[in-house]
Amino acid sequence: MKSRAMVLGHPIHPMLITFPVGLFVTGVLFELIGLIGGDRLWVQIALYMVAAGIIGGLLAAVAGFIDYLAIPAGTRAKSVATMHGAGNFIMVVLFAIAWLLWFQTPRSIGVIPAILTFIGVCIIGVTGWLGGELVDRLGVGVDPGANLNSPNSLSGLPADADLRGQERRTRHSA
8 A cells, every 4th residue: 555645656654763763862872971970961951852852753644644545444544544544643743742741840850751761762662663563564655466576666667567577678779
């Protein structure tokens, strides 16, 4: 099933998710460094990373939701995508709540925000696996006919075009 939210022939959602995932995970690591080392600057940096992750997560959600709407009802893909989207929604909400609580005292982090962000990172692991299941196992976001010799996505040719035959003709005609 080909993605509906695309730029230059590639799905947008997988491009966007790398930012919030990286920001959230690194933010939690910086929280830990700040808490263990006692340097509150790390905690403050983590606060900004989590804020950027929330914004990036919301942008990725828009592209993901566009693709979600195109998945046929009653399929395993729809069920997996529902769990993937719901889990990511819950994860972003947990980070947002943690950020709001944390923002009140930006140089320190309370127990509740720390727990919420840790749970959020755990959810990222689960929803990331579900996203992989959607693409790698169920073919969501993959061009029909995609193969190891598919033409460039900017060529205008379908993914199942026979490039090897075209290359042979081009080489012999030169």
